Amino acid sequence: MSQVLPAERGLRRVIGDGASVPDGQVDGLSADDLLALYRGLVLLRTYDERSVVYHRQGRIGTYAIFWNHEAMQVGSAFALERRDWIFPSYRESAIGLLRGMPVATVLQWWRGHPAGWWNPLDWNVASICVPIGTHVPHAVGFAWGAKLRGEDRVALVMFGDGATSEGSVHEGMTFAGVTKAPVILFCNNNQWAISTPVSEQTAAPTLAEKAIGYGMPGVRVDGGDVLAVYEATREAVARARAGDGPTFIEAVTYRAAPHATADDPSLYIDEERVAEARENECVGRFARYLERAGLLSEDVAAEIKDDALARLREGIAEAEAEPPADPALVFDYAYASPPPGLADDLAELRRILGR
Amino acid sequence: MSTVTLTYREASRAGIRHALATDERVFLMGEDVGAYGGAFAVSMSLLEEFGPERVRNTPLSESAFVGAGIGAALNGMRPIVEVMTINFSLLALDQIVNNAATLRYMSGGQLSVPLVVRMATGAGRQLAAQHAHSLEVWYAHIPGVRALAPATPEDARGMLLAALDDPDPVFIFEHATLYPLEGELEETPHAVDIDHAAVRRGGDDVTLVTYGGSLGKCLQAAETLAADGIDAEVIDLRTLRPLDTETILASLAKTHRLVIVDEGWKTGSLAAEVSAQIMERGFDLLDWPVRRVCTAEVPIPYAKHLEEAALPSTERIVHAVKEMAF
Ligand SMILES: Cc1ncc(C[n+]2csc(CCOP(=O)(O)OP(=O)(O)O)c2C)c(N)n1
Ligand SMILES: [Mg+2]
Numbered sequence: 001m002s003q004v005l006p007a008e009r010g011l012r013r014v015i016g017d018g019a020s021v022p023d024g025q026v027d028g029l030s031a032d033d034l035l036a037l038y039r040g041l042v043l044l045r046t047y048d049e050r051s052v053v054y055h056r057q058g059r060i061g062t063y064a065i066f067w068n069h070e071a072m073q074v075g076s077a078f079a080l081e082r083r084d085w086i087f088p089s090y091r092e093s094a095i096g097l098l099r100g101m102p103v104a105t106v107l108q109w110w111r112g113h114p115a116g117w118w119n120p121l122d123w124n125v126a127s128i129c130v131p132i133g134t135h136v137p138h139a140v141g142f143a144w145g146a147k148l149r150g151e152d153r154v155a156l157v158m159f160g161d162g163a164t165s166e167g168s169v170h171e172g173m174t175f176a177g178v179t180k181a182p183v184i185l186f187c188n189n190n191q192w193a194i195s196t197p198v199s200e201q202t203a204a205p206t207l208a209e210k211a212i213g214y215g216m217p218g219v220r221v222d223g224g225d226v227l228a229v230y231e232a233t234r235e236a237v238a239r240a241r242a243g244d245g246p247t248f249i250e251a252v253t254y255r256a257a258p259h260a261t262a263d264d265p266s267l268y269i270d271e272e273r274v275a276e277a278r279e280n281e282c283v284g285r286f287a288r289y290l291e292r293a294g295l296l297s298e299d300v301a302a303e304i305k306d307d308a309l310a311r312l313r314e315g316i317a318e319a320e321a322e323p324p325a326d327p328a329l330v331f332d333y334a335y336a337s338p339p340p341g342l343a344d345d346l347a348e349l350r351r352i353l354g355r
Numbered sequence: 356m357s358t359v360t361l362t363y364r365e366a367s368r369a370g371i372r373h374a375l376a377t378d379e380r381v382f383l384m385g386e387d388v389g390a391y392g393g394a395f396a397v398s399m400s401l402l403e404e405f406g407p408e409r410v411r412n413t414p415l416s417e418s419a420f421v422g423a424g425i426g427a428a429l430n431g432m433r434p435i436v437e438v439m440t441i442n443f444s445l446l447a448l449d450q451i452v453n454n455a456a457t458l459r460y461m462s463g464g465q466l467s468v469p470l471v472v473r474m475a476t477g478a479g480r481q482l483a484a485q486h487a488h489s490l491e492v493w494y495a496h497i498p499g500v501r502a503l504a505p506a507t508p509e510d511a512r513g514m515l516l517a518a519l520d521d522p523d524p525v526f527i528f529e530h531a532t533l534y535p536l537e538g539e540l541e542e543t544p545h546a547v548d549i550d551h552a553a554v555r556r557g558g559d560d561v562t563l564v565t566y567g568g569s570l571g572k573c574l575q576a577a578e579t580l581a582a583d584g585i586d587a588e589v590i591d592l593r594t595l596r597p598l599d600t601e602t603i604l605a606s607l608a609k610t611h612r613l614v615i616v617d618e619g620w621k622t623g624s625l626a627a628e629v630s631a632q633i634m635e636r637g638f639d640l641l642d643w644p645v646r647r648v649c650t651a652e653v654p655i656p657y658a659k660h661l662e663e664a665a666l667p668s669t670e671r672i673v674h675a676v677k678e679m680a681f
Binding site: 061062111112113129130131132133162163165166167168193194195196200201202267268324325327329330331334341342345348349351352353 | 386387389390391392394412413414415416417418419442443445446481483485486651652653654656657658659660661664665668670671674
């Protein structure tokens with residue numbers, strides 16, 4: 001079995017283990033804030049688990065599972081203002097839910113339905129680029145542009161450990177350093193890029209130390225600790241807003257689910273590490289933290305879970321109620337004003353489809 | 356002669372396995388080609404057979420591993436580089452166009468880049484606008500390289516072996532919908548001819564020229580047309596650069612009608628190149644203007660019915676033929 005980096009090396013943590021490691025606290029977070037974080041975690045967890053089922057039932061297409069990545073998404077998004085932008089990868093496809101985007105919208109995205117095209121300008125959540133890492137320079141340019149326009153707006157861009165090997169990511173980080181763009185480069189290090197372990201991805205002992213070379217701070221947090229992620233992102237956001245430029249955050253977790261619904265990880269993954277990660281998964285960890293602090297009762301937990309399930313039930317029903325798109329849609333949106341040839345192509349298509 | 360039945364996927368693997376077993380200069384590298392067996396399971400089990408020095412997972416760095424392939428080839432190795440899909444090969448395009456394709460020329464013939472790069476191409480699997488294009492014409496545009504599009508299991512295996520014998524960079528485009536396709540092959544792997552197109556079905560009334568993932572659609576269209584008394588000849592280009600125009604001209608001398616079916620976008624497509632070459636060299640053979648059936652000039656849609664509507668289909672091919680007077 002391939003070696004993976006030990007998750008322990010210099011990781012920031014807030015949540016204790018309920019035994020020898022004491023719980024910490026994050027300044028400025030109220031009990032309501034803590035519950036809001038928990039609601040976010042449960043919503044994403046529920047979305048993810050239901051989506052895997054919907055995929056099996058043929059109701060959505062291939063789906064990139066983010067089970068046990070919720071703390072990274074919730075913790076970082078919570079540190080932003082609504083005016084700040086998020087540039088997600090496919091792994092964070094549902095991050096808009098944290099800003100109130102309807103469940104149906106995200107499900108429709110995975111159904112290939114035009115109703116799934118959320119408007120990035122409505123949600124300040126960019127659309128997703130599948131070629132790995134290619135959205136990193138977009139986020140950097142966006143943030144730099146905001147700086148040039150004098151806007152108080154930062155960008156958070158999310159990508160995986162594998163993405164750190166791509167030219168776009170190196171070049172984007174170089175650019176961010178030089179322009180002092182107000183951007184947070186958030187790396188979800190789940191230790192796998194499909195079947196390639198991070199030890200085959202880089203010879204660097206950690207990803208965070210790469211930041212030195214780009215002239216920005218690099219922080220390493222436990223990606224399963226929503227509070228540590230929140231705190232680290234909040235600090236990075238403060239630096240960005242203060243004009244001090246970008247920060248690289250490496251959030252370390254372990255991919256405890258397949259890469260996507262089409263993947264069979266048994267060919268390559270370390271089942272013991274998966275079992276350990278599942279045991280210590282991020283939503284349960286935070287629930288226990290809240291319980292220890294006396295902030296989460298069984299009743300409240302049940303209400304939060306039921307609420308999330310109801311949103312999913314309504315979401316899938318709404319997504320499925322949408323009639324399939326007219327074939328003419330094939331030709332829409334390639335251009336603002338379509339060239340004449342497309343009309344001929346559409347006419348041919350209609351003739352063949354007989355409508 | 357004894358034969359075996361293999362899928363296109365197995366045939367491609369058999370080619371790689373044969374090369375690894377018979378030539379120690381050969382190695383395979385690419386994203387997830389090890390235990391995972393590659394994005395399309397082509398290299399499944401090769402890691403166990405040949406070990407990690409010869410079947411090598413790479414970092415997620417297309418430009419680096421294609422560039423490293425160039426370097427290894429310059430030093431006498433015979434790398435087989437797998438790029439997951441043609442869309443991701445764009446991240447390595449500078450290495451390909453500016454370096455792999457030019458080093459022989461720029462060294463006055465002293466350097467050789469015997470590099471083989473394989474990649475999946477094409478749509479039909481609901482992978483949408485950043486994962487499903489047919490950009491092989493871009494490769495066919497580059498002097499200094501050879502571009503191959505196997506449409507059968509025999510070609511998937513034999514073209515790889517022929518590519519390894521070629522002293523220049525060769526790009527192999529494996530259409531992603533073909534991997535499960537079965538075919539009968541000679542038992543012993545061997546290189547196939549990579550200079551000529553193949554007539555896959557004989558006919559006298561119209562010539563359908565195609566390659567890769569569209570071959571099956573053309574053969575099916577030919578059956579439909581046959582039921583209506585139109586006898587179509589189907590030509591599989593096989594090699595996209597350099598093009599074998601002679602085979603097409605010979606066919607047109609019989610049929611006098613040409614329909615080109617190409618999953619690329621029509622503007623600047625292989626279909627456009629074939630058409631232009633026929634205009635230049637076979638204008639007098641034609642009884643009817645050349646017709647092209649290509650993919651709608653839009654990014655590939657995600658929804659199944661929209662994707663199907665955007666791609667060449669049997670119906671569209673039949674329709675294009677029937678518009679001609681016979
Ligand atoms: C440029 C490019 N090359 C290859 C792929 C295929 N691919 C999709 S996901 C993936 C692994 C990415 O791993 P990582 O960056 O660690 O993100 P994770 O999936 O673990 O969140 C690969 C290789 C791609 N989408 N884009
Ligand atoms: Mg990863």
